[in-house]
Amino acid sequence: MMQPTQMVSKPPSYYIRRRLGQNKPAMFGLFIIVVSGIIALLGYLILPDATTNANNSIVQLQKQPPGFSVMVLKLPLGEKKKSPNILEKMLFGKEQDFTEIPIQKYTISGDYIIITPFEQSNAFPVGAQNLSLKKLSAKASREQRVKQFLDNLVYHKTYWLGTDNAGRDVLSRLLLGTRISLGIGLVAVLISVLLGITVGAIAGFFGGWLDKLMMFLMTVVWSVPGIMLVIAISLALNSKGIWVSFVAVGLTMWVDVARVVRGQFLSLKEKTYIEAAMVLGLPQYRIIVKHILPNMVGPLIVIATANFASAILMEAGLSFLGLGVQPPAPSWGMMVNEGFQLIGARASLFLVILPSGCISLLVLSFNLLGNGLRDAYDPKILLTGTGS
Structure with missing residues (x-):
């Protein structure tokens, strides 16, 4: 003889979760909110510009369109600053210990690097247009100095959504x-x-x-x-x-x-x-x-x-x-x-x-x-x- 099927009562929270999960617009909204929350929590760890308030301004690059790419020269500011730990960087960002200068091109001639700025501007540091390879490392060979320059001091930077009126990402x-x-x-x-x-x-x-x-x-x-x-x-x-x-x-x-x-x-x-x-x-x-x-x-x-x-x-x-x-x-x-x-x-x-x-x-x-x-x-x- 077959036993009658027993009805198992379920708490209201079960039906709430089930109905919410079946609501596609609500789940889309929840997905966007969760992604936004992850972005907010990670903060500076995922930003192309990890400076405080993402406020690294390059005045020569004002109001550039999305996808804009430029060659950038890094000029050290002096004493290297202490790197923050991962939590400090996530919450407050990191101060740069170098200045970024946009350039059009560079030419290596002998022991000097001749630099053509992105645009002629008074903002370009005096003496930066003619850098000496000997200042990079006194003991290294010329080939090592050139490699050091190419690896550490010059790179391409892309602004995927362009720049604002202050030249920020x-x-x-x-x-x-x-x-x-x-x-x-x-x-x-x-x-x-x-x-x-x-x-x-x-x-x-x-x-x-x-x-x-x-x-x-x-x-x-x-x-x-x-x-x-x-x-x-x-x-x-x-x-x-x-x-x-x-x-x-x-x-x-x-x-x-x-x-x-x-x-x-x-x-x-x-x-x-x-x-x-x-x-x-x-x-x-x-x-x-x-x-x-x-x-x-x-x-x-x-x-x-x-x-x-x-x-x-x-x-x-x-x-x-x-x-x-x-x-x-x-x-x-x-x-x-x-x-x-x-x-x-x-x-x-x-x-x-x-x-x-x-x-x-x-x-x-x-x-x-x-x-x-x-x-x-x-x-x-x-x-x-x-x-x-």
Whole structure:
């Protein structure tokens, strides 16, 4: 006699992961976000220009198109600087102990190297156009000196995405800008979630005059434009540095979280298990932390994802206006502004399109992931077990 098939119940998280994995747009967004996160973490280790803020400027190479390649001469600056360890380089970059000079060609004549600069410019160091091989190594033969020059002092450099109006590598600054955008988004979301949960929980759980006070506070903050609030915070802190941008953006986004948390608390505190916990005399903080907040993980994840995209857009807008990240830090919004200032020049098109495309792609990825999470956490779908 055949035994009846037993139904194995599965936790809601199983259906959430399954539905999210079947959502191709959401998975595409997650892929872009993960790749961006890896780029942000590796930082200077993967940049063609590993100097601090990718700020190695070669004035002779301003506004060059993508794919531009040039021969470069390296001139030592003097005493060689100590090389940073891998963690220091990943976080802060490395200072160069040499100067890069673009050249058209070089000719070796006797014991001298005759150099033709990329363009006649006062920026070319005096005496660099006629280098002596004897200065490279006093004891080496002429052939060894020539080999040392070819191996260590001259090489071809390619700018895959061209250079900006200061002669800096656009690819390096775009990649490093990922760290700033994701960093501001992360800090802004953490601040908004922590502050929003605190205010929303107090308003929704206790009610009464505290609810009215918190709602008044949320209404006041909601009515102030985000840019005006950031300007006020910058003036109050008397700074426009990168950390001020992090905090200012976060303090403008907590109202959305607080409103959602308040609504969830008003609904959940009427549930039977919450009333039972109150009757048993459990401390209020334990009821909030142990019994209510865990049931709000889904909505909080969805709104945090949406706030991540909003924070990236706000940071880009503030940097474009000169109110966010300050030079020479490579912010995508500031790069768009630099390209906008060159409207009419040949290089302006890619200087605007490249950072704008990065902003759009990253914001789109967070929105796609947020939509996928919203569908995956839909309680109606979870109750029916669709997708199993």
